[in-house]
Amino acid sequence: MILLQRSYTLFAPIYDALIAGPSAKVRARSLAPLAALPASDILIDGIGTGLDLPHLPPQHRYTGLDLTQAMLERARPRASDLDIDFILGDSQCLPFPDASFDHVVLHLILAVVPEPAACLAEAARVVRPGGSLRILDKFLRPGALAPMRRLLNPLSRRLATRLDVVFEDILADSANLAVIDDRDALLSGWFRLIELRKTH
Numbered sequence: 779m780i781l782l783q784r785s786y787t788l789f790a791p792i793y794d795a796l797i798a799g800p801s802a803k804v805r806a807r808s809l810a811p812l813a814a815l816p817a818s819d820i821l822i823d824g825i826g827t828g829l830d831l832p833h834l835p836p837q838h839r840y841t842g843l844d845l846t847q848a849m850l851e852r853a854r855p856r857a858s859d860l861d862i863d864f865i866l867g868d869s870q871c872l873p874f875p876d877a878s879f880d881h882v883v884l885h886l887i888l889a890v891v892p893e894p895a896a897c898l899a900e901a902a903r904v905v906r907p908g909g910s911l912r913i914l915d916k917f918l919r920p921g922a923l924a925p926m927r928r929l930l931n932p933l934s935r936r937l938a939t940r941l942d943v944v945f946e947d948i949l950a951d952s953a954n955l956a957v958i959d960d961r962d963a964l965l966s967g968w969f970r971l972i973e974l975r976k977t978h
């Protein structure tokens with residue numbers, strides 16, 4: 779994990795140039811439903827440089843968590859008028875009590891962390907029953923061979939992101955999450971937008 783923290787410290791200055799453009803439309807689509815919700819407590823898990831922040835409506839109270847100080851430092855100036863706290867922490871072991879949030883945003887974090895099932899279980903723990911988890915990430919389909927991604931994964935998982943995460947496998951570890959929506963987002967469905975609801 780320390781290696782990931784180091785590599786994201788190095789990526790921080792170039793992250794936006796690589797990721798902001800290709801991800802803007804799909805972020806907007808994922809976050810648009812938040813505008814219709816009454817004032818809520820929302821965790822932006824693995825907030826990075828804050829590329830989600832311009833898409834967030836103003837009525838909510840936000841918490842942005844990330845493992846890497848250099849990424850958080852770039853997120854802070856993007857907060858403008860939002861009610862938001864920034865916290866240095868680990869998505870696999872969140873520093874919040876159970877049922878602290880109404881909704882959790884998980885954009886490009888589930889497939890990044892070494893233990894995606896722990897990350898999802900922690901997000902489910904801190905959200906209130908009836909609350910939602912909004913996921914954007916790259917996942918393998920169950921049974922997919924994806925030889926190139928599996929070949930690159932041993933290096934990629936240490937430096938930036940895992941390439942071998944099967945969403946259905948990590949969901950199986952969290953019995954209290956129901957799939958509300960699951961749609962292809964980018965690159966022929968490698969990236970998916972998924973909405974989950976905590977059932978109990």
Ligand SMILES: C[S@@+](CC[C@H](N)C(=O)[O-])C[C@H]1O[C@@H](n2cnc3c(N)ncnc32)[C@H](O)[C@@H]1O
Binds near residue numbers: 825849887
């Ligand atoms: C690919 S970036 C995504 C950032 C942002 N969510 C976005 O959509 O642009 C992954 C982020 O996860 C953070 N990260 C990596 N491991 C983490 C962990 N265990 N807990 C919290 N954040 C982590 C990195 O510092 C980085 O900011």
